[in-house]
Amino acid sequence: MLVREIQAKAILSVSQIYDYVINPYVGCQHGCSYCYARFMKRFTGHKEPWGEFVDVKVNAPALLEREITRKKRGSVWVSGVCDPYQPLEKKYELTRQCLAILKEHKWPVAVQTRSPLVLRDMNIFKGAKDFEVGLTITTTDDSIRRLFEPNAPPIETRIKALDELHKADIRTYAMIAPMLPGAEGLASVLAGKADYLIVDRMNYHYADRVYHEHGLDEKLSDQFFARTAGQLVSSCRKLGIECTVV
Numbered sequence: 348m349l350v351r352e353i354q355a356k357a358i359l360s361v362s363q364i365y366d367y368v369i370n371p372y373v374g375c376q377h378g379c380s381y382c383y384a385r386f387m388k389r390f391t392g393h394k395e396p397w398g399e400f401v402d403v404k405v406n407a408p409a410l411l412e413r414e415i416t417r418k419k420r421g422s423v424w425v426s427g428v429c430d431p432y433q434p435l436e437k438k439y440e441l442t443r444q445c446l447a448i449l450k451e452h453k454w455p456v457a458v459q460t461r462s463p464l465v466l467r468d469m470n471i472f473k474g475a476k477d478f479e480v481g482l483t484i485t486t487t488d489d490s491i492r493r494l495f496e497p498n499a500p501p502i503e504t505r506i507k508a509l510d511e512l513h514k515a516d517i518r519t520y521a522m523i524a525p526m527l528p529g530a531e532g533l534a535s536v537l538a539g540k541a542d543y544l545i546v547d548r549m550n551y552h553y554a555d556r557v558y559h560e561h562g563l564d565e566k567l568s569d570q571f572f573a574r575t576a577g578q579l580v581s582s583c584r585k586l587g588i589e590c591t592v593v
């Protein structure tokens with residue numbers, strides 16, 4: 348794993364999904380096989396495989412302190428092309444410092460991660476009026492998770508993290524992206540732990556390749572998505588959970 352400390356030029360970037368996005372890291376130790384963020388390699392000149400390099404933007408909090416007073420208040424996504432709670436965050440605490448600044452300035456924030464390390468920052472989320480915290484959960488089946496996300500935390504720990512956040516009165520959501528086999532059972536395990544679910548198909552190109560490399564039959568196709576999303580939406584309806592398919 349190549350880890351480099353870098354000085355970024357800017358940190359509050361315009362986003363197509365929220366008003367802004369903050370990525371305290373370039374690259375992601377989770378290295379999920381389906382990750383669309385691997386396109387970052389093209390822009391950063393990294394030759395290492397995706398998941399085997401991380402540039403740490405050590406000046407991210409200092410940049411944010413400056414930029415937040417100059418830009419129009421808007422919603423912020425943390426993060427878009429890295430996991431803000433990948434293992435290096437334990438040491439660098441860049442996400443933590445950025446979130447504290449956003450809270451102080453009362454900006455709305457959506458945090459999205461696959462890691463229970465997010466629980467470390469519970470004290471920041473508590474009392475932050477417009478914060479919500481999402482755990483990405485792609486399946487109920489941890490053997491499927493191991494195929495696609497071998498370096499990301501087990502599904503059970505993510506569900507437990509959601510539960511703890513929700514019990515602490517923090518608004519929570521589960522991001523089901525990409526929807527993988529086993530996702531149809533997520534409604535019952537997430538009931539009472541997430542305020543709402545978002546199902547995002549994402550691009551199955553890489554995921555489908557990994558699936559076939561392991562000799563599994565099901566094609567991650569339009570039909571698979573329609574069937575699995577349909578089952579999940581129907582279970583959510585029965586359990587009274589808000590569920591949006593995008």
Ligand code: SF4
Nearest residue numbers: 375377378379382429
């Ligand atoms: S955690 Fe997110 S950003 Fe990191 S490799 Fe997985 S999909 Fe990509």
